[in-house]
Amino acid sequence: MLSSQSSRPYTVGSFRMKLALFEQFIEEFTYVDEELNPEERQQILQARLTNGYEPFCEAIRNLFGNDVSTQDLKALFRKIALNPDAQVDWSELFGIGGATDEVPDLLLNEDTSSVITTSKRRFVGEAGGDKKRRDVVQCIVQVPKYDFYIIASQKGIICQWSSKFRLQSCVDLNESSWVTGCGFLPSLRRIAVTSERALSLWDYRAKRKQLTIYQIKPLENSPQCMIYIPWKTESMNEDTILFGDDQGYVNMMTVSSKDLHMKNSTAGKTDSQIVTIEPNKLTYALQRRRFHDDWVIKIKYFPQLEMFGSCSPSSNCSFILGNLEKILDHSPVRELAVPKGVNCFDYCTKANVIITAGADKVIRVWHPLIFTRPTGKLLGHLFTIVDIAVNEKDQQLISLSTARVFRVWDIQTLSCLQVFTDNEVRPGEKRISCMLFDAKHDRLITGK
Numbered sequence: 001m002l003s004s005q006s007s008r009p010y011t012v013g014s015f016r017m018k019l020a021l022f023e024q025f026i027e028e029f030t031y032v033d034e035e036l037n038p039e040e041r042q043q044i045l046q047a048r049l050t051n052g053y054e055p056f057c058e059a060i061r062n063l064f065g066n067d068v069s070t071q072d073l074k075a076l077f078r079k080i081a082l083n084p085d086a087q088v089d090w091s092e093l094f095g096i097g098g099a100t101d102e103v104p105d106l107l108l109n110e111d112t113s114s115v116i117t118t119s120k121r122r123f124v125g126e127a128g129g130d131k132k133r134r135d136v137v138q139c140i141v142q143v144p145k146y147d148f149y150i151i152a153s154q155k156g157i158i159c160q161w162s163s164k165f166r167l168q169s170c171v172d173l174n175e176s177s178w179v180t181g182c183g184f185l186p187s188l189r190r191i192a193v194t195s196e197r198a199l200s201l202w203d204y205r206a207k208r209k210q211l212t213i214y215q216i217k218p219l220e221n222s223p224q225c226m227i228y229i230p231w232k233t234e235s236m237n238e239d240t241i242l243f244g245d246d247q248g249y250v251n252m253m254t255v256s257s258k259d260l261h262m263k264n265s266t267a268g269k270t271d272s273q274i275v276t277i278e279p280n281k282l283t284y285a286l287q288r289r290r291f292h293d294d295w296v297i298k299i300k301y302f303p304q305l306e307m308f309g310s311c312s313p314s315s316n317c318s319f320i321l322g323n324l325e326k327i328l329d330h331s332p333v334r335e336l337a338v339p340k341g342v343n344c345f346d347y348c349t350k351a352n353v354i355i356t357a358g359a360d361k362v363i364r365v366w367h368p369l370i371f372t373r374p375t376g377k378l379l380g381h382l383f384t385i386v387d388i389a390v391n392e393k394d395q396q397l398i399s400l401s402t403a404r405v406f407r408v409w410d411i412q413t414l415s416c417l418q419v420f421t422d423n424e425v426r427p428g429e430k431r432i433s434c435m436l437f438d439a440k441h442d443r444l445i446t447g448k
Contacts, residue, residue: 021063022090025063030045115418137448138154138178140447142436145186153179154179156193171204171213181193183228185201185255186239188201188255188257189203194226197222200214212273213274214277216276219279223245224245235257237258244310248294250288250291250299259281291310292317302347305321306323309345318336319345319354336371342358343386343387344358348397348411350392350395352367357388381399381405382405385400386402388400390411395410396417400435406421
């Protein structure tokens, strides 16, 4: 326990006592049971440091009073956060020692800090939007051009949220099967949603009385994920979708405004607002190719590379990267085989690396042209990694495990910058199902 601040000026004896208490405090603040393995020790330390800045400052000021500046306190705390085993000297509290030499100037500015401010975390809404029922967020998609988010729940509630997290529109697809993915079609100005049985199109601008949901079904296999791609079509009123299914196929579907005419569709028996379109009546035939020998978990398109990627829990073909033409001409693609497969992946433009992660708890960094061996590995997660996101501006990677533990990594140095957890657990909540890093507003959005 630290002693209270003395009202008398420093004396030789009192200052030595304060230094002894300071050394004792630093030792207790950074101590972790030595019997734990390095990963567990690091996780406990980072969890303590995540919300420990204010108690740290209060304890130091109880010892030395206001003689210690906020800048020196911040520099010392970040030095400990970056390396808890680093040697700490009392002189660093008064700007005499090497705190500013060892910690980059960038870290002294809180506005450019590399860590995520967990204290500003807030709850913004329910997965079911304005539908009063228990549900889970299945996917989150950002539409930068129109500055809004699409959030799809597992039970078929699709919501449009503004960038200020105001609910703008919401619809229930009335699907008996679970929703697996969603995306935005810019030419048709519709929101596309994949479920285990169909692909649905919703005009989010239509009034409720004029609402029509088009469902393309039956599909041969069960869609598991989807993404919009800027495919070269013959008309401005067409959009192309890539979706992966439960049999390992990557499917390419082009939807035209002509396909949404009533002559190509049939109204549902129970709800006249739901219109069914058979896939064989679409203007363009469905193209597909089997890349994986297990279901496709995620699929993404990287415009910088003009390539798409997909991943699978298969250990034989865990991840593939290829041009869109590869789906049509069946030519070879680049592929990876990772033990226990790949659950998630992303691409960093500045560093020009592909990042994969999965059930083996290892994050691997690859050059897009060299898949023979990873250029780096990130270790630290103790549970299966379910999602990752890249912060291009700060060159950071954010990873999420099934234990609701987030890790923030520096992509250039491959070092861990921060570990934090979601402790706001409500009844029935076990996992965070998805996340999105919004580069435009510099924030992390999660769904559960």
